Amino acid sequence: MKKHGWFLFGIILAVSMLLAACSGGEETGGESTQSDGDDSSSSNEQVLRLTEGAEIPSMDSSLTIDAIAAQWLGATKDGLYRLGKDGKTEPGIAKDHNVSDDGLVWTFKLREDAKWSNGEPVTAHDFVFAWQRAINPDIGSEYGPYMMNGVIKNAEAVSKGEKELDALGVKAVDDYTFEVTLEKPTPYFESMTAFGTFLPMNEKFVKEQGEQYAMEADALLANGPFIMTEWDHGEGWTVEKNKDYWDADKVKLDKIKVNVVKDTASAVNLYQTDEVDVANLSSEFVDEYRSSEEFRVEEEPTIFFLKMNQENEILSNVHARKAIQMVVDRQSMVDVILNNGSIPAGGNVPANFVQHPETNEDFREINGALVESNVEKAQEHWKKAKEELGIKNAELRYLGGDTEVAKNLDAYIKDQLEQLEGLTIQVESVPFKVRLERDSNMDYDIENYGWGPDYIDPNTFLNLWVTDGGNNKTGYSSEKYDTLIKKAATDLAQKPVERFETFLEAEKLLIQEDAVIAPLYQRARAQLWKPYVKNVTSNPMGPDYNYKYAYIEEE
Structure with missing residues (x-):
């Protein structure tokens, strides 16, 4: 989330949806x-x-x-930390923290003057309850496992029901000391604690509200x-x-x-x-x-792209996906349809977001544009896909938003995609909440989707696509890709240069070779x-x- 993780995490255009916390949301807010x-x-x-x-x-x-x-x-709500000026973390409920020499144990000292809006104190127990709840398989959180698995000790085993909740690496040492044990050193963990999944909850209140919790103003605590x-x-x-x-x-x-x-x-x-x-x-x-x-x-580190459901027979074909990548004229889209300062997206990681730890070169500049707009090449890939699939014509459902500008952009993309000979696009414009549900259920063929960062690291974009990842929802599975992302998270966790270059390699595999998504644009807001x-x-x-x-x- 978002975006962001627009992401929210979205704002300038009511065009499409930024899922997460992404950092994500529908592109229609205003601030x-x-x-x-x-x-x-x-x-x-x-x-x-x-x-x-x-x-x-x-x-x-x-x-x-x-x-x-x-x-x-x-x-x-305040978490342990919150974001302040220039996106830097500043104290929230945590006054400060210390980290063990091996980078695995983080101990947060909490302020004693923080209260819930019902007058009760905010304590370390509220963080333990919230983090355990987010990883509890009975709750069904998407972001709990996504954010914690492989980061917080035993999170993955707990999320799969293989260990009890109290095995999660979180502990209330006392009312105002909260201890977190990680699976591996995670340099960006402090910024993660400002993300919504890690916000505290008052256990008594949540349980009293039951299914109505957080669905009405009077079923909330601040x-x-x-x-x-x-x-x-x-x-x-x-x-x-x-x-x-x-x-x-x-x-x-x-x-x-x-x-x-x-x-x-x-x-x-x-x-x-x-x-x-x-x-x-x-x-x-x-x-x-x-x-x-x-x-x-204002430019944002938020990327919009077409998700392609590989459980669809047509989109399981890599040439079909490459055809979709290449047929859209991104420059005309940002210049004419968006006209708001957005720029064509060259990959999954946005420009001006993260830099090489040694050379300070921007990630996007190093990898360059991994997609091109070329109708002739797109037709060649499409022709090959149809031959391999044994079809002459195809119809694909396109999941889009129900706002005015969303419909305009989706109409443009529909026209672009239908340049592929024999392809018909059926646009399905639905409300935001319905899109969230349908994405979660993979009830789409093509979806206009966006992602903003959940923390400041390439991993927040690239680990989306690991096999069975909570936000993958494309059916994509690659042992080679999974290995690269895992290597960056483990063996290279404290080797910043090699880690960064592994992410560069992973993005090329994702976009150029496997054509998992079709990058569209990096969002800007005109207000x-x-x-x-x-x-x-x-x-x-x-x-x-x-x-x-x-x-x-x-x-």
């Missing part, structure tokens, strides 16, 4: 990213008014896999900067300042009001009539507002935002934005 001050002297009402393009499916941090939930979990006070499903929600928050003096906003608005024209109209403070712009609005002082473009919105910062992973220090400046 400001200005950060040119630290304090507010405003006498104005401290209310920020935003839009999102879809409903929150759930606020259960064990179960959420989308960027919208990740955003509002990040606003209402320990973060804000508390969700209203949740009108399908319409929007409101969070208000948590006056009992341990760091409440730093929180300037009294309230954030969010409306669900699925089409860009409506969002822009609300912005122009001063009913919301931020609006996302789709391509037809970008040129109109590009010269405005309130116009902003309008009111100049009085200050100190909202964007995150490279987890929640898209940090509102903890935001304020409304006096006009």
